[in-house]
Amino acid sequence: MHKICGMNPTPSRQIRRLWSIVAILTLLAVGWEAYKWIGETTGGVWPGTTTRLPIRTNSRSMPHLWDIAVSLFRPARRGGEDILLVILLRAGWFTLRSALVGFVAGCSIGFGLGLLFVRSRLAERGLMPYVVASQTVPVIAIAPILVVWGGRLDLPKWVSVAAISAYLAFFPVAINTLRGLRSPAATATELMRSYAASPNQTLLKLQIPAALPFLFPALKVAATASVIGAIVGELPAGLADGLGRAILGFASSFSSAPEKLFASVVVSALVGLVFVGVVALVERLVLPPTRRIDPTEAAASP
């Protein structure tokens, strides 16, 4: 509310943003190839020293970026019908479906916990330590347990995978929901009280609308976390059709075809980006620009 600016970002600003993205990507690509070139010229040491470079620069450890790009558009096997990109996108869609279920479940649980905590200090004090502790347990330890439980309950394997996604997704939503629900100024709360608004009315008319700007950044974090959860969860679940299995398979043949592993990492990142993009789009529809917490726009504004 501090600024009168109800408009969408102007086209020139969007172009500037696009340019900065292109510039950063170019810089990273040039950096990758330059590092590789230095290593191959000096025999793997920093120029003028005998100190070894931290990462080997041969094409087995760091394939050329164009080799990675080319591998995406070639069949994954000799005489194969589908190019690697198609295979990976199909796997990405498979993974994204479990991630979506986990995202919705995790965000609902997170939002519910936020509501509970804002209503009850007792619940917050009692449960919050466990909510925080849950995120210190590595997902690779939780994943096999959830898969075994899912198996005992005769659930389809993707349910366990979605549960692992939800496990990673609920935390940021719970924390930011709580913070958002507590964000209204004391004067606003007092105003509601002076109208004799019930707690439910205050929640619906004041607290939840005030929490939305806090909720969306959490949803973006939850979106990426749920994709990671699904990829990691597919490994102990033994699901063959998703990105987890593709990454595992290409990792085991890393010595002879490293570019395919990098290609599958690129596609995994794309899947996460698309998911975050969808959340950002929803945010755009729901919140006016002045109420968005968008670090990229905040930095760009003078």
Place this chain on the structure above:
Amino acid sequence: MKRFIALLLATSMIAAACGGGDSTTDSDETTTTAGAETPTELTPISLQLQWFAQSQFAGYYAAKALGYYEDEGLDVSILEGAVDIVPQQVVATGGAEFGLAWVPKALVSNEEGAGLVNVAQVFQRSGTLMVSWADTGIESPEDWEDKVIGNWGFGNEFELTAAIEKFGVTPAELVAQNFDMEALLNREIDAAEAMIYNEYAQVLEAVNPDTGELYQPTDLNVIDFNEVGTAMLQDAVWVTSEYADANPDVVERFLKASFEGWIYCRDNTEECADIVLNAGPTLGRSHQIWQMNEINGLIWPSPGGVGVMDQALWDQTIDVATSQGVIAADPGSDAFTTKFAEAAVAALEAEGLDVTGTSWQPIEVELVEGGE
């Protein structure tokens, strides 16, 4: 408030999208178990593999694809393995009726109370090698003296440690090696553990930066634990002893169809690798044909008939396993039985199939870069 409603709408749209996802995943599940199309009199059973689809398991994929299981009245679900999936534990806890496991690993689980019995020793030889660069001059275990030797750990190192003891050598260091050949390719270690059907081929699929060509077998020295005499038996079919007692006919029919699959793969190496390729879109064809050929070499010849335990190799496995402290004691004669495999072999022989493969010869496989 309008915005709140818009948010609700957006969430329900996502939920709806998920709902669509659910139903398709469900239908995937049904098609993999193939319960819908098959007649009801088929007995549904599942087989747990140690890893995801590859030619190491080709015989079972062939038996399923070619209808051998169905001919025996079985509806077999092949459960792929993955990280953290331990087949013998899956079988012990009832997650699958049949499971594949290396003999020493299953015996460790048995000492923990898994109660499993080996009903078919499919691989008659060990597939483990120690691979080194030819220019390092490592030609026998004696040459490991003062060398840096890689191993995988997790129970995969005992053929190596037994050989080190047997030859009384002192390597400079035993180092943990990832399940790939990077450390050898980068010459961080002098010798690396490798399965003849996987990691060894991965070296031969990598480009030698000095020549720009693939590495050649002549660049490498190979020590085969079967020749060293410390080999331990690997892939075998395990069931719980209760299951074997209660369902002897199912076990026999499963083995008969599986063996028929392996016989098909012996006589049709490339076609069988193609069956496996259908189960994994990211698998490379030349790598899987190589693997099929080498797996055939681990199975054939089977002098006593395919899947029938070789008592001498069992004894050697127990010797190595007890001397290396893998298992506390000799598990005794209840740990394996040959009766199901022998019955299956007899039935196949009666159908005129070659069950020993004494005349089997490997094919020539040309590996290509990346195993594609």
